[in-house]
Amino acid sequence: MDISIVPDLINELLFDGGSLAMAKVLLCALIVFATAIPILILKASVQVLMVIELILIILLTGLGWLDISIMIIIVLVIALVLAQKSVRIFTGSDEL
Numbered sequence: 001m002d003i004s005i006v007p008d009l010i011n012e013l014l015f016d017g018g019s020l021a022m023a024k025v026l027l028c029a030l031i032v033f034a035t036a037i038p039i040l041i042l043k044a045s046v047q048v049l050m051v052i053e054l055i056l057i058i059l060l061t062g063l064g065w066l067d068i069s070i071m072i073i074i075v076l077v078i079a080l081v082l083a084q085k086s087v088r089i090f091t092g093s094d095e096l
Contacts (some may be wrong), residue, residue: 007065021067026096028066032056047085 011023035056038051057074060066 005062024067025070026064028057028060031060047082050082054078 007020007024007027010027011017011020014026015023032053036049036053038050054075057066057071061068061071
């Protein structure tokens with residue numbers, strides 16, 4: 001099966017062919033949350049979760065399922081959270 005047609009199939013199934021962009025966003029959100037749940041169950045650190053989700057978001061953008069502008073916004077938010085955590089660690093106000 002060619003995975004590039006999955007958004008088209010979801011568009012036909014859920015939106016009756018009316019919104020391919022919404023089908024792509026919904027598909028990406030489901031994939032991101034589906035990968036986050038096992039990581040959270042294993043009680044991994046937030047940094048590990050963000051790095052794995054960042055790699056996944058870049059992969060979804062490379063597949064063409066996620067728009068690059070949405071990817072940039074998500075990457076900036078992840079970078080902000082990781083930078084904030086790094087500053088707290090380096091200033092001694094927070095631990096790993």
